[in-house]
Amino acid sequence: MSGGRGPQRGGATPSGADAGRAAEPTTTELLAVVAGRLDERLPEIVRDMRDHLATRIDDLGGDPLLVEMLQSSIEGNVATICHVLANDIGIESLQPTTAAVEYAVRLAQRDVSLGALTRAYYLGQSMLLRLALDEVEHLDVSESARMEVVRGVAETIHRYIDWILQYVSTVHDTERRRWWSARATLNASTVLKVLRGDEVGEKAFAGATSYELAGSHLALISWVDGEPDNEAQQRMDTVIRRIAGLLRSPRPPLTSAADGATAWAWIAGAGHRIDDVTxxxxxxxxxxxxxxxxxxxxxxxxxEGFRRSHEQAATARLIALGTRRYARAATVGYDDPDVAVLALLTKDPAATRAWIAETLGTLAAPGSAAQQIRDTLRVYYATGENHTRTATELGLHRNTVRQRVARFQSECAGRSTDPLEIALALRVHEALREGG
Structure with missing residues (x-):
């Protein structure tokens, strides 16, 4: 390989105990076998690596958009490594995947350190190397041939990670300097200090941003739904200023770019919850x-209100991005129905899904029949377990309601029958995007 996997690409020469064996595949051929097996498992590998990195590196998780970009970057890198192994391609002839470059750019825009990006690559390298070596162990070849394959796999993965890290590190550094320069007029560095809890005096903050920390604030997060165009930032700024006008703010809002597709803002003088008309x-x-x-x-x-309102806006955004109920909503407020509860329950989505399944049993499954009974049960528990009121509200016969409730109760053996818990499980199931 022009990438330099070593001088024994033709395979090991058998000797001693191996001399009697039939001619074995070459190292190149065996590397292609390992690559093929890894490629077959690509979706599983990418998913496990994404979950591992998102939980092990705090700066890389939390935001669904960042996690989605992380997944695309992992998929592109792992697929490229498999391609290199399978086709004996030199590292120097490669081009970085678009997803890897875009992810490095977005992390720079989010002020995520280069160290976090580097650690992610090394953790990913460790996981992939372990998986590849597991596949090598399953090869039915001599020990000497196996060692040659191990060397080839390890060298390829190490050289690829070294190469891609040099590239994305340069991209990250360039974008970070460009982005900080571009958003300097928005005084984002001062805003970030306050959000992190650093000591920033009110006078110093006002001098840097022309916005007063004293008084009341309402925090907003605005973002582009889809790929941002050249006018996206201008449109976000216009929307934020018009919202401030609707709220009769006495001063211009403070707006700071979080990245090219997201803006953070605070509206001064909004001391009360937004009424229905507004x-x-x-x-x-x-x-x-x-x-x-x-x-x-x-x-x-x-x-503290400046900081807490922003945290609530960030929570509302996560619910907007991660649940079926608010997936199409133009706006989502922290005090909208179920947002705060969903935020608590979706901090651990896997545990929440498991709890829903344990509470609802077969009714948590997809399909119109289960949906029909869930709809009936939601009204049934909302009306205080009243069959007649449920039937009236849904336009059903009372016996139909009784039959559906009885069917659910008959399946509840060994599970919780607490009405509050069941009602909550029904609401969360309906709201989550993964719901049936």
Missing amino acids: RAGIDDLVASSGGIRVAFGLPGSGT
């Missing part, structure tokens, strides 16, 4: 803004 106006404004979405927190006062 909320309807905001919804209409955002819905007509050309792919812009907005999440917002609750009003807060002073530095």
Whole structure:
């Protein structure tokens, strides 16, 4: 291989105990076998690696968009390594995958350190090497041939990671310097210090941002639903300023770019929760803004309120991105129905799905029959377990309601029958994107 896997690419020369064996495949051929087996498992490998990295490196997880980009980057890198192993391609002839480059750019825009990106690559390297060596162990070849394959796998993976890290590190550094320069006028560094809990005096903050930390604030997060175009940032800025106008803010909002497709903002003087009429106006404004979405927190006062309202807006955005109920909503507020509860339950999605399955049993499965009974049970528990009111509200015969409730109760043997727990499981099941 032009990439330099070693001088014994033709396979080991058998000697001693191996002399009687039939001619074995060459190292090149065996590497192709290992690559093929890894490629067959690509979706599983990518999923496991994504979950591992997102949990082991805090800066890389949390945001569904970042996790999605992480997955695409992993898939591109692993697929490329398999291609190199299978086809004896030199590392120097490769081009970095678009997903890997875009992920490095986005991390730089989010102020995620190069160290976090580097650690992610080395953790991924370790996982892939272990999986590849497991496949080598399953080869029916001599020990000497196996050792040659191990050397080839290890050298290829190590050389690829070294090469791609040099490339994405340069991309990250270039973008970080460019992005910080571009958003300097937005005083994002000062905002980030406050959000991190650093000591920033109110006078110093006002001097840097022309925004007062004293008083009340309502935090917003605006983002582009889909690929941002050249006008996306301008549209987000316009939407935020119009929302401030609808809320009758006495001062211009403070807006800071989180990245090319996301803006953080605070509206001064919003000391009360948004009323229904104003909320309807905001919804209409955002819905007509050309792919812009907005999440917002609750009003807060002073530095702590500035910080807490932003945390709530970030929570509302996660629910907007990660649940079926709010997947198409132009705006999502922290005090919207079920948002705070869903935020608590979706911090561990796997555990939440397991709890729903344990609570609802077969009714957690997809299909119209299960959906029909879930719809009946939701109204049944909402009406205080009243068969007559449930039948009236759903336009059903009372016996139909009784039969559906009885069917569910008959399946509850050994499970919780707490009405509050069942009602909550039904609501969360309906709201989550994975719901049936």
